[in-house]
Amino acid sequence: MNTATLTRTPSARGPRLLTRTLASEWSKLWSVRSTWWCLASAAVLMVLSTLTLGGAHSTDIANHNVPEKTFEASEAVVSATTFVQFALIAMAMLVITSEYGSGLIRATFQATPVRGRVLAAKAMVLAPVMFVAGVVTGGIATAVEYLLLSLDAFGGSIRVTPAGTVADLCTTGVYFALVSLLTVGLGAAMRSAAGTLTAAFMLVMGLPLTLAMSGSQVALDISMRMPMFAGLAFMGSTDNLTGGRIPYSSAEGLAWLVAWAVLGLVAGHIVLRRRDA
Amino acid sequence: MISLNGLTKRYGDKIVVSDLSLSIKTGAVTGFLGPNGAGKSTTMRMIVGLDRPSAGSVTIGGLPYARITEPLRTIGALLDARAVHPGRSGHAHLVALARSNGIPLRRVAEVLETVGLGAAARKRAGALSLGMSQRLGIAAALLGDPGILMFDEPVNGLDTDGVRWVRGLMRSLADEGRTVFVSSHLMSEMQLTADHLVVIGKGRLIMDAPLTEVIARSSLTAVVARTPHAGELASRLTAAGIGVERLGENELVATGAAIERVGDIAHEAGVRLHELRTREASLEQAYQELTEGSVEYGART
Numbered sequence: 001m002n003t004a005t006l007t008r009t010p011s012a013r014g015p016r017l018l019t020r021t022l023a024s025e026w027s028k029l030w031s032v033r034s035t036w037w038c039l040a041s042a043a044v045l046m047v048l049s050t051l052t053l054g055g056a057h058s059t060d061i062a063n064h065n066v067p068e069k070t071f072e073a074s075e076a077v078v079s080a081t082t083f084v085q086f087a088l089i090a091m092a093m094l095v096i097t098s099e100y101g102s103g104l105i106r107a108t109f110q111a112t113p114v115r116g117r118v119l120a121a122k123a124m125v126l127a128p129v130m131f132v133a134g135v136v137t138g139g140i141a142t143a144v145e146y147l148l149l150s151l152d153a154f155g156g157s158i159r160v161t162p163a164g165t166v167a168d169l170c171t172t173g174v175y176f177a178l179v180s181l182l183t184v185g186l187g188a189a190m191r192s193a194a195g196t197l198t199a200a201f202m203l204v205m206g207l208p209l210t211l212a213m214s215g216s217q218v219a220l221d222i223s224m225r226m227p228m229f230a231g232l233a234f235m236g237s238t239d240n241l242t243g244g245r246i247p248y249s250s251a252e253g254l255a256w257l258v259a260w261a262v263l264g265l266v267a268g269h270i271v272l273r274r275r276d277a
Numbered sequence: 278m279i280s281l282n283g284l285t286k287r288y289g290d291k292i293v294v295s296d297l298s299l300s301i302k303t304g305a306v307t308g309f310l311g312p313n314g315a316g317k318s319t320t321m322r323m324i325v326g327l328d329r330p331s332a333g334s335v336t337i338g339g340l341p342y343a344r345i346t347e348p349l350r351t352i353g354a355l356l357d358a359r360a361v362h363p364g365r366s367g368h369a370h371l372v373a374l375a376r377s378n379g380i381p382l383r384r385v386a387e388v389l390e391t392v393g394l395g396a397a398a399r400k401r402a403g404a405l406s407l408g409m410s411q412r413l414g415i416a417a418a419l420l421g422d423p424g425i426l427m428f429d430e431p432v433n434g435l436d437t438d439g440v441r442w443v444r445g446l447m448r449s450l451a452d453e454g455r456t457v458f459v460s461s462h463l464m465s466e467m468q469l470t471a472d473h474l475v476v477i478g479k480g481r482l483i484m485d486a487p488l489t490e491v492i493a494r495s496s497l498t499a500v501v502a503r504t505p506h507a508g509e510l511a512s513r514l515t516a517a518g519i520g521v522e523r524l525g526e527n528e529l530v531a532t533g534a535a536i537e538r539v540g541d542i543a544h545e546a547g548v549r550l551h552e553l554r555t556r557e558a559s560l561e562q563a564y565q566e567l568t569e570g571s572v573e574y575g576a577r578t
């Protein structure tokens with residue numbers, strides 16, 4: 001027989017195979033520029049929107065428009081996620097749609113024909129990266145915000161407490177991780193970048209906002225269970241943007257987010273298995 | 278070994294691959310021929326599990342593709358040279374593939390060397406020319422040092438040196454005992470490289486035979502005789518049921534009979550021969566005859 005048979009290593013199984021797919025997906029993620037662009041955009045967006053939101057809060061306090069006297073710097077990070085998430089959604093989306101767009105997906109499935117393992121590996125690589133992205137960009141934004149807004153000119157109402165900062169940054173990271181899982185699942189189901197971005201935007205923000213503003217109680221209740229409000233609840237915000245409150249706890253918010261992520265991944269997996277690549 | 282068992286693919290109402298059953302020989306170059314749209318690429322995609330057969334099955338060494346644990350070490354395939362992320366370097370592309378199948382990373386440098394991509398492997402794949410992408414695709418197929426190789430139109434976009442290189446590569450892969458399954462529209466290339474041919478048309482199997490047999494069976498493969506008694510020989514051959522065509526006063530062409538038979542008939546008739554030789558059809562001619570009825574997307578001539 002040929003040399004291939006002679007030099008073959010003993011066949012790998014189960015966890016070993018997943019480790020290899022993970023290593024492959026990890027090197028794919030970091031070998032394209034779009035990943036770095038998305039992360040850089042997320043960082044810039046995070047710093048700018050945190051500053052803006054924190055600045056507005058300082059002004060409100062200085063003008064006695066709100067009852068509180070001081071505010072936690074990292075709260076602005078939580079509000080900023082609404083904008084920042086789209087840079088990270090783009091990154092999660094590209095992990096799968098760029099493969100369909102270029103035809104690379106065929107090489108990927110030739111190398112790893114168990115398609116569920118490919119999707120799992122993409123998800124398992126994205127989730128921790130997104131978590132770290134949330135913590136790091138949020139941390140930088142909090143620091144910058146605090147340094148600027150603690151100047152006397154802004155009234156000195158900003159504060160930083162270790163417990164509050166850690167909680168806000170961690171929940172932000174988890175929120176980004178879960179939204180990216182939803183996105184990568186949608187990407188596997190839709191395949192095209194345009195379709196995935198539209199679907200992700202509608203699910204995460206478009207629909208919840210539209211429903212919340214519609215005035216119907218049923219629509220409001222549904223919207224509160226969609227990723228945007230579930231995320232805000234989970235991250236400790238209570239404002240439902242229509243003057244009311246999000247009617248459930250942070251833990252329930254997390255549960256809804258996890259449900260959305262699972263739904264996205266299951267939908268993606270079903271399509272991956274059924275359709276020709 | 279690749280075995281197709283009643284392999285069928287339907288897209289909507291259209292049957293694109295119809296009940297193909299054959300096995301692809303080990304240690305030989307098998308050419309996969311057929312007009313545009315015959316179903317060659319579809320068949321190859323089903324072999325590597327990318328498209329699901331509508332009926333029938335494919336196995337590789339007895340296993341369906343999805344059950345092979347390290348498929349790149351078993352079968353390497355070049356299906357579409359452009360199937361690379363345009364923003365990733367060829368090198369990084371191969372590294373990711375190698376990692377997925379536990380292939381040592383030194384293989385990446387080795388196969389890049391083999392295909393002669395060199396420094397271009399560090400460039401974005403989107404900046405490679407078609408010929409260079411083709412080489413990168415071949416490198417990916419060779420990465421796992423597999424016993425089976427499958428190429429869909431590998432010389433597409435290659436310059437003459439490249440074409441010759443691919444011919445040599447396929448020969449040497451087969452000579453090392455590997456199975457090579459390659460589709461092409463370049464009949465002259467195939468005639469030089471292939472040992473065996475599989476010809477399909479409109480998704481159906483037309484021929485599965487050694488190259489020599491395909492050529493021998495062609496009506497254009499004939500025996501040419503030069504004789505001063507061409508008229509006499511012609512009538513004897515016709516009487517024996519052999520097709521005859523007069524080329525000139527002293528020359529005729531007999532089709533549908535082996536050279537020995539023509540020689541014997543001439544001897545019995547006492548006809549003096551000045552020359553008796555076999556004129557082989559080219560693969561191009563043989564192929565043309567085989568697929569005449571099954572060209573689906575042809576320009577009117």
Ligand SMILES: Nc1ncnc2c1ncn2[C@@H]1O[C@H](COP(=O)(O)OP(=O)(O)OP(=O)(O)O)[C@@H](O)[C@H]1O
Binds near residue numbers: 315
């Ligand atoms: N995903 C698809 N959906 C619908 N029809 C398809 C699909 N893929 C291929 N076909 C059709 O199947 C037929 C066979 O296509 P295929 O690409 O396998 O032919 P081929 O023999 O490789 O042709 P060529 O020599 O031009 O490469 C064509 O009629 C093509 O239009």
Ligand SMILES: [Mg+2]
Binds near residue numbers: 318319429
């Ligand atoms: Mg084709």
